[in-house]
Amino acid sequence: MAAGPVGGGSGGAQTAWVLNLLTDLAFNLLIFFVVCASSAEDEKGRPQQMPSASKEKANEQKNTNIEVAIARTTVTVNGTEVPLAELKAKLQGMLAGKTRQEEKVVVVKSAKDTPYSQWIRATGAIEQAGGMITLQLEEEREVVR
Amino acid sequence: MKFNRRKLEVTPPYVSMADIAFNLVLFFLILAKTQDDSNRLDWVPAKATGAQAIKNPQVSITVDRDNKVYLNGQQIGLRELAEKVTTLLGDKPPTERSVVLKIHNETLAATFEPIMEAVSQAGGEVVHVIEDERPS
Numbered sequence: 001m002a003a004g005p006v007g008g009g010s011g012g013a014q015t016a017w018v019l020n021l022l023t024d025l026a027f028n029l030l031i032f033f034v035v036c037a038s039s040a041e042d043e044k045g046r047p048q049q050m051p052s053a054s055k056e057k058a059n060e061q062k063n064t065n066i067e068v069a070i071a072r073t074t075v076t077v078n079g080t081e082v083p084l085a086e087l088k089a090k091l092q093g094m095l096a097g098k099t100r101q102e103e104k105v106v107v108v109k110s111a112k113d114t115p116y117s118q119w120i121r122a123t124g125a126i127e128q129a130g131g132m133i134t135l136q137l138e139e140e141r142e143v144v145r
Numbered sequence: 146m147k148f149n150r151r152k153l154e155v156t157p158p159y160v161s162m163a164d165i166a167f168n169l170v171l172f173f174l175i176l177a178k179t180q181d182d183s184n185r186l187d188w189v190p191a192k193a194t195g196a197q198a199i200k201n202p203q204v205s206i207t208v209d210r211d212n213k214v215y216l217n218g219q220q221i222g223l224r225e226l227a228e229k230v231t232t233l234l235g236d237k238p239p240t241e242r243s244v245v246l247k248i249h250n251e252t253l254a255a256t257f258e259p260i261m262e263a264v265s266q267a268g269g270e271v272v273h274v275i276e277d278e279r280p281s
Contacts, residue, residue: 028167035174044196045245045272050265070254081176110254117191119257120273124193135265137258 050133065103066094066113066131071111072124084121091129106131165262186215191250196277199245204233204269207247212256223256233268244269 068087069076075084082090091106098104106126110119121131188209205214206226214221216229234242236252244264248257 019250024164028164028171032167032170035171043202043245043274044197044277045199045274046193046195046197048271048273050261050271110258112253112255115250116248116252116254116255116257119254120191120193120275124195128195135258135261137262 046120048123048127049134050135065105066091066133067107067108067109067136068122068126069109069111070114070119072113072115072118075118075122075139084118087122088125088129091126091131095130101132104130104132105134107134107136111134186218186247187211188247188249189251190247190274190276191271192278193265193275194278196275199272199274201242202245202272203237203241204230205245205247206230206241206260206264207250208249208256208260210249210251212252214256214260223259223263226260227266230264230267230269234267239270240268243272245272245274247274 035130067078068091069079075087076082076096077087077090086127095104108123108126147204185188186209187208188207195234203215207218209215212224214226216226217233221229246257246260246264248260261271
C-alpha cells in the first residue's frame with residue numbers, strides 16, 4: 001500500500017509526515033494487542049452431564065442407585081453422613097464393581113438451603129468418582145424470582 | 146481572457162483508509178466483547194476443582210448476589226427460562242449447546258436447581274463457571 005504526499009514537499013516535511021503515519025500505526029497496533037489480550041482471558045468452567053431431572057424417574061431409581069443428600073453443612077450417602085473430603089473415595093468404593101451406565105447413576109437430593117458452593121464441591125466429587133448425577137427435585141418448590 | 150485550468154491530481158488516501166478500516170475492526174471487536182452484559186453483574190464464583198477453559202459460550206445464565214436471574218444479561222423469571230433457552234439454542238448441534246451458569250457462591254438450591262432443570266429441559270449442556278481450586 002503506497003501513498004505519497006500530494007504535491008511532494010521538502011525532505012524534512014516528508015519525514016515528519018511519514019513519522020506521523022508510523023506513530024498512528026504503532027498506536028493502532030498497541031490498541032489491537034491490548035484488546036486481543038483482554039479478550040483472551042477465557043472463563044473457566046466445569047461441564048456437567050445431567051440427564052433431564054424427572055421426579056418419577058428419580059423415585060424409581062431411589063431404591064437401586066446411590067443417593068447423596070446435600071445439606072447446608074453436611075453430605076450423606078445412603079443416609080450415612082460422610083465428610084466432604086472423603087466423599088470421592090467413599091463413592092469410588094461403592095461404584096467400583098458397577099460397569100453399566102444406569103448403575104452409575106447417583107441421585108442427588110439437595111436441601112433448599114444448600115449453598116451453591118457446597119453443592120458444586122459435592123457434585124464435583126461424585127463426578128470424579130465416576131458417578132452420573134441425576135437431580136431429585138421436590139414435588140412443590142417455591143419459585144424464587 | 147483565457148484561464149488555464151489547473152489539473153488536480155487526486156490520489157486516494159490509501160493509508161488513511163487502511164487506518165479507518167483497522168479502527169472499524171477494533172470497534173466491532175470491542176462491541177462483540179461487550180455484547181454479553183453478564184460481565185457487569187455482581188456475583189462471585191464458587192471454588193471447585195476440575196475447571197476447563199470455556200470456548201464459545203452461546204447462552205449464559207447468571208444469578209447475582211440478590212438472587213436475581215439473568216439470561217444473557219437480561220433479567221428473567223424462572224418460569225420463562227426453559228422456553229427462552231430452548232428458543233436460543235434452537236436446532237444447534239450438541240457441541241454448540243453449552244449453557245454457561247454463573248451462579249453466585251451463596252445462592253441456595255431453591256434457586257439454582259430449577260435453573261438446572263430448565264437447562265436440562267431445553268436440551269442444553271450445563272457448564273458451571275467456577276474458580277479453579279487446586280486439589281489438596
